Amino acid sequence: MYHYxxxxxxxxxxxxxxxxxxxxxxLALGINGRMDKLTILKNLKEIVEDSVKRGAETLVVIGDDMxxxxxxxxxxxxxxxxxxxIPLGPKQSIARLLGIPGGLAACDILSKRMVKKFDLGKVNxxxxxxxxxxxxxxxxxxxDGNYNFKTxxxxxxxxxxxxxxxxxxxxxxxxxxxxxxxxxxRSTGWNFFKKSYKKDSIFPFKKAKIxxxxxxxxxxxxxxxxxxxxxAVEIAPGRLNIIxxxxxxx
Amino acid sequence: MFKSDQETYKExxxxxxxxxxxxxxxxxxxxxxxxxxxxxxxxxxKNVKIGASARIKADVEATNIFQAGEIRGxxxxxxxxxxxxxxxxxxxxEANILSVDEGGILNGKCQMMKKENPAGEQNPDLFASEDKKxxxx
Numbered sequence: 001m002y003h004y005x006x007x008x009x010x011x012x013x014x015x016x017x018x019x020x021x022x023x024x025x026x027l028a029l030g031i032n033g034r035m036d037k038l039t040i041l042k043n044l045k046e047i048v049e050d051s052v053k054r055g056a057e058t059l060v061v062i063g064d065d066m067x068x069x070x071x072x073x074x075x076x077x078x079x080x081x082x083x084x085x086i087p088l089g090p091k092q093s094i095a096r097l098l099g100i101p102g103g104l105a106a107c108d109i110l111s112k113r114m115v116k117k118f119d120l121g122k123v124n125x126x127x128x129x130x131x132x133x134x135x136x137x138x139x140x141x142x143x144d145g146n147y148n149f150k151t152x153x154x155x156x157x158x159x160x161x162x163x164x165x166x167x168x169x170x171x172x173x174x175x176x177x178x179x180x181x182x183x184x185x186r187s188t189g190w191n192f193f194k195k196s197y198k199k200d201s202i203f204p205f206k207k208a209k210i211x212x213x214x215x216x217x218x219x220x221x222x223x224x225x226x227x228x229x230x231x232a233v234e235i236a237p238g239r240l241n242i243i244x245x246x247x248x249x250x
Numbered sequence: 251m252f253k254s255d256q257e258t259y260k261e262x263x264x265x266x267x268x269x270x271x272x273x274x275x276x277x278x279x280x281x282x283x284x285x286x287x288x289x290x291x292x293x294x295x296k297n298v299k300i301g302a303s304a305r306i307k308a309d310v311e312a313t314n315i316f317q318a319g320e321i322r323g324x325x326x327x328x329x330x331x332x333x334x335x336x337x338x339x340x341x342x343x344e345a346n347i348l349s350v351d352e353g354g355i356l357n358g359k360c361q362m363m364k365k366e367n368p369a370g371e372q373n374p375d376l377f378a379s380e381d382k383k384x385x386x387x
Contacts, residue, residue, distance in 0.1 A: 147274025147290060149266075156269045183270055200267030201286065204278075 002026075002033030002084075003056035005047060005071065007063030010088060011037065018088055018103050022062070025107040033058075048074040058082045058243075060110060064089030069130060069222035072240065076120055076127035082241045084110045094130075094163070097171065099245025109245045116248070117238035118174040121162040123219065124227050127236065129174070131165050133220040134158035139212045139229060141181055143205040149181075156200065157184045160208070160233055163250075174250060177237050178204040207234045268303050282312075284319070302336045309341075328363075 004026075010019060026032050034056070036047050048071065051059060059081055061071050068085055075083050086106040087095035100106050120127045137156050142148040151158065161180045164171035172180050183201040209232055210219065216228040264278050270286040278294040285301040291309050292298070298312040304319030311326045318334040324341045325331065331345040335353035342359040350356060 147272055147276045149270050149272040151269050152271050152287070153269035183267055185269060200265075201270045202263065202265045204264060204280075 001054075001056050002031050002058045002060060003051045003054075004033060004035045004060045004062060005044075005051075005067075006035065006037040007061075007067040007089070008038045008040075010063065015088060019062075021104050022086060022088075022107060025104055026110075029107060029111040031107075031111050033060075044070055045074050048078075052078050052081060056081070058084055060084035060086060062086045062088055064091040065094040066091060066223070068094060069128075070224060072120070072129045073127045073221065073225060076236070076239055079239070079241075082113075082115055082243060084243045086110065097163075097249050098242070099248030100243075101245070110243055112243075114244055114246065115241050116175075116244045118240040118242055119162060119177060119179075120236045120239040121160060121179050121221075121233060122236045122239075123160075123221065123231050123233045126221055126225055126227060127239065128162060128221040128225075129240065130161070130163050130222050132160040132233065133223065134160070134210065134217065135220060136212070136215075136217045138214065139210050139217055141203075142209040142211065143181065143203055144207055149201075149203065151183055153185065155186055157186070158182075159184065160210075162235075171250070175238075177235060178206060179208070179233065179235050180204050181208065207232070209233070266304075268301075276308075300337075302334075324358075 036042065038044060048059065059071065059075060061067050061083065064087060071083065075081055085095060085098065085100055087100055087102045092102050095102060100109050120129055121132060123132055137151045137154065137158050139158065140148050140150045159165060159182045161170070161172050161182050163174045170182065181203040185200050210229050212229045219227045219229065219231055221227060263280050264282045266272055266284045266286045266288060268285045272286070272288045274290045276288065276290060276292045280294070281297045282292070282294050283299045284304045284306065287305045289307045293311045295313065297314040298310065299316045300306065300319040300321070302318045306319065306321045307323060309323045310321060314329045315325065315327050315331050317332065317337045317339065320338040322340045325339060325343045327345040330347040330349065331343060333339065333350040333354035333356060335351045338355040340357050343356065344361045344363055346363050348360065348362065
C-alpha cells in the first residue's frame with residue numbers, strides 16, 4: 001500500500017499543474033494510495049506513525065530535499081517501510097544523486113521499485129541522512145574511543161556526515177558503514193553570490209561522542225531537529241530502504 | 251580530493267587539516283594525510299602523507315610515508331620513507347627504502363630493514379641478468 005505525503009510549499013499555485021499530472025500518472029501506473037498534505041496543524045511524526053499503523057508499506061515524499069530530510073527521522077524506526085521520493089521544488093541535488101528525475105518522470109522510477117539500503121546516522125536515538133551540524137566549534141569529538149580531536153581555528157565549522165553536505169557540495173558513500181566528521185573553513189575573499197567553503201579535515205568513524213565542557217551545544221540534524229551535547233553519534237547500517245533510479249550516483 | 255562541483259561521493263580517507271588538533275591512538279586502514287597537529291600514536295596499513303605545516307608528537311607506523319613536516323617520535327615504515335627538504339624527524343627510523351632530499355633533517359638511529367622475499371632469494375631479477383652476461387662471455 002502506498003501513502004503519499006505532500007510538503008506544505010506545494011499548496012502554491014505554480015505547482016498545481018505538476019501535481020495534477022503526477023496524480024494522473026500515479027493512477028495510470030496503479031500505484032495510487034492515500035494522500036496527506038502537510039500543514040501547520042498536521043504533525044509529520046503523527047502522519048508517519050499513523051500511516052505505518054494502517055499498513056502502509058511505501059511512504060512517498062513529494063517535495064524537495066528538505067522534505068525528504070524531515071521524513072527520514074520518522075521513517076527510520078520502521079525497518080520494513082520503503083521510502084519513495086518525487087522531487088518537486090527548488091532543491092533537488094539529493095534526487096539527482098539517487099537517480100530520480102524531477103516531477104512526472106519520478107513516477108516511473110517509483111513504479112519500478114528499485115530498492116536500495118542506505119546507512120543512517122543516529123544521535124541520541126534520533127536519525128539523520130545527510131549531516132549533523134555542530135553549531136559551535138568549542139567541542140571535543142572522541143572517535144571510536146581511540147582518539148579525540150578539536151579545532152584550533154575559531155571560524156571552523158564542524159559537521160558529522162552520512163550522505164554529505166548538499167549546500168557545500170560534499171558527498172560521501174552512505175553505504176560504507178562509516179560516518180565522517182568533517183571540518184570546513186569559510187573561504188576567504190569576496191563572493192557576493194555564493195557562500196564558499198574549503199574542506200579541511202575528514203575523520204571516518206563508527207561511533208563518536210561529542211562533548212563540550214563549558215556549555216550545552218545545540219546539534220542540528222539535517223538542518224532541522226535539535227539535539228544538545230553531550231551526544232553519542234553512531235552509524236545505523238542499512239537502516240533506510242529507499243527507491244532509487246538506475247542512473248543513481250551512489 | 252574533493253569534487254565539489256560534481257555531485258559525486260568520495261571514499262573515506264582521513265585528512266587531518268591545519269585547523270585541527272588530534273590526541274590519542276589514531277589507527278586507520280586507509281591513506282592518511284596530515285597537515286595539522288597529532289599527539290599520541292599513528293598506525294595505518296597504507297600510506298601517510300605529512301605536509302610541511304604538520305607537527306606530530308607520536309610514534310608513526312605505515313607502509314609508505316611521504317614526509318615534509320616535523321615528527322617527534324619513532325617512525326616505522328615497511329616500504330619507503332621519503333623525506334623532503336622541509337622534513338624533520340627527531341626519533342629512530344626503520345625503513346626498507348629511505349630517501350632524503352637536501353635539507354631534510356633526521357636526528358636518530360636509522361635501521362634499514364631487508365624486505366623478506368618469500369622465495370628466500372635476493373633480487374632474483376638482478377642476479378638473473380648478471381648470470382646471462384657471464385654465459386654470453
